[in-house]
Amino acid sequence: MSAPRHAVLAALAAAALFGASTPLAKQLMGDGLSLSGAFLLAGLLYLGSGLGLGAARLWRDGGWRAVEMPRSEWPWLLAAIAFGGVLGPLLLMLGLSHTGAATASLLLNLESVLTALLAWLVFREHTDRRMVLGMLLIAAGGLVLAWPASGGSAAQGASPSAPWLGPLAIALACLAWATDNNLTRKVSANDALFIAGSKGLIAGGVNTGIALAMGASLPAAPALAQTLVIGFFGYGLSLVLFVLALRGLGAARSGAYFSTAPFVGAALSIALFNEATSTAFWVAPVLMAAGVWLHLQERHNHEHEHAELAHTHQHTHDEHHRHSHGFEWDMAKAHSHAHRHEPLKHAHPHYPDIHHQHPHR
Numbered sequence: 001m002s003a004p005r006h007a008v009l010a011a012l013a014a015a016a017l018f019g020a021s022t023p024l025a026k027q028l029m030g031d032g033l034s035l036s037g038a039f040l041l042a043g044l045l046y047l048g049s050g051l052g053l054g055a056a057r058l059w060r061d062g063g064w065r066a067v068e069m070p071r072s073e074w075p076w077l078l079a080a081i082a083f084g085g086v087l088g089p090l091l092l093m094l095g096l097s098h099t100g101a102a103t104a105s106l107l108l109n110l111e112s113v114l115t116a117l118l119a120w121l122v123f124r125e126h127t128d129r130r131m132v133l134g135m136l137l138i139a140a141g142g143l144v145l146a147w148p149a150s151g152g153s154a155a156q157g158a159s160p161s162a163p164w165l166g167p168l169a170i171a172l173a174c175l176a177w178a179t180d181n182n183l184t185r186k187v188s189a190n191d192a193l194f195i196a197g198s199k200g201l202i203a204g205g206v207n208t209g210i211a212l213a214m215g216a217s218l219p220a221a222p223a224l225a226q227t228l229v230i231g232f233f234g235y236g237l238s239l240v241l242f243v244l245a246l247r248g249l250g251a252a253r254s255g256a257y258f259s260t261a262p263f264v265g266a267a268l269s270i271a272l273f274n275e276a277t278s279t280a281f282w283v284a285p286v287l288m289a290a291g292v293w294l295h296l297q298e299r300h301n302h303e304h305e306h307a308e309l310a311h312t313h314q315h316t317h318d319e320h321h322r323h324s325h326g327f328e329w330d331m332a333k334a335h336s337h338a339h340r341h342e343p344l345k346h347a348h349p350h351y352p353d354i355h356h357q358h359p360h361r
Contacts (some may be wrong), residue, residue, distance in 0.1 A: 007248025008296065011257035014241035019264025021045075021234020023273065028227055035093060036214035041227065042089045043208030048231025049239065050200025057193040069190045076186040077195065084180025085203025090210075091173035098166030107170040109142040109262075114178035115255035123182050125250045125352045130294050135256040137291030142262045145284040181251050188246040196239035200231070250352030253295060260288050305343070 028041060058064065069077070095107075116135050119125040187195060218224060245254040263284050270277055 004248040007245050007254075008257060010241040011245035011249065011254045012260065012292075014238045014245060015258045015261040016264045017238035017241070018234050018258070019261035020268050021230050021238070022261075022265040023269040024230050025227075025234070027273075028223065028230075034216075036211050036216040038093045038096060039089075039207050039214065040211035040216040040218075042093065043204050043206070043211055044224065044227045045204070045231035045235050046085065046089075046200045047204030047208060048200070048228030049236030050197050050202075050204050051228065052232030053193050053197035053200060053236045053240065057191075057197060060193070067191065067194050069187070069194075073187045073190065076183050077190075077198070080180045080183035080187070081199050081202050083176045083183065085199045086206050088173045088176035088180065089203065089207055091169045091176060095166045095169030095171075095173060098169065107167055108174060109139055109146060109259070110171055110174035111177050111181075112142070112255045112259035113139050114175050115181045116252040118178050118182045119185075119250060119252035119255070123185070123251065125252050127252060130297065131252070131256075134291040134294030135252070135259075137287050137294065138256050138259050139291075141284040141287035141291065142259055144280045144287065145262050145266055147280060178255075181246070181255055184243060185246045185251045185254075188243050192240045192243040192247075195243050196236055199239065200236055204231075253352070256295060257292065260292070263288055 025041065025045065112135065116127075116132075120127045184195065212218075219227070242254060242258060245257065249257075266281055266284070270281070
């Protein structure tokens with residue numbers, strides 16, 4: 001069994017949207033951005049995500065509909081929002097105010113590495129040498145792409161009194177986002193629009209509120225609309241796709257595919273803004289493609305046990321879904337409702353998706 005195609009495509013599409021949003025958002029910054037302006041930009045991007053996804057959910061459901069999420073999963077979602085939507089951006093803004101752009105770009109590659117380490121060491125996702133090597137190759141591609149062209153550029157913008165403060169804050173921001181990725185995996189069976197939209201509204205509200213309290217002013221209507229649209233696609237729709245990838249691949253593998261985003265951003269900068277290419281630009285995709293190929297070749301098959309489980313997600317009836325219904329339904333069509341899985345023991349190729357979170361020896 002190869003990696004689930006829909007989940008891999010979702011992860012790569014999420015990376016493409018997020019990667020594309022970076023150079024577009026950079027154009028909104030101009031030549032420089034104050035700390036309050038940085039908070040405002042982050043807040044508006046998140047608000048664009050939350051408002052857009054909220055509207056999409058209302059349109060899909062034909063109006064307001066209560067969320068069907070188990071009570072035991074709400075703490076996971078709230079913690080994910082706190083780490084990824086609030087704490088992560090705050091730490092990043094603090095770090096950027098004390099760190100050069102080149103150094104920051106290099107440090108941001110820590111997110112995929114920390115996501116994988118937390119998934120493997122703390123949340124006990126299965127891994128093997130192929131997965132580790134593939135993730136390292138993808139991360140190496142990001143490092144090559146972000147490596148400063150000259151040694152002096154990395155130091156620009158660093159704080160002379162506390163040179164460690166900026167890099168430490170950015171590393172902690174990456175840890176916050178890595179924690180968010182693994183916590184979101186815990187609730188990824190639920191409505192992806194609701195999960196991503198909630199993150200956007202809460203994170204956007206917090207960061208925008210901080211910016212306004214610091215004295216920032218909202219931009220003119222055209223720039224505001226542009227920022228919200230970029231946020232909807234680059235942060236909102238991207239996160240929806242990432243949640244779908246988490247559902248089918250787990251945190252470590254989804255994070256590895258998602259870390260191809262820097263190459264998309266670099267390619268778009270070259271295509272749209274005529275930025276100069278370098279040797280690194282051509283080396284990076286080779287490393288990333290090799291890493292993705294290793295992940296796509298994964299084969300994992302052994303006898304395993306499924307504990308009793310109750311949750312809600314869209315599904316068709318397969319070897320993991322053989323429950324009865326109290327309503328009429330088209331047996332060929334995917335549907336979503338609360339259902340229970342009875343204990344089951346069997347062997348087949350699988351990945352650390354929402355139905356396969358068992359421990360390994």
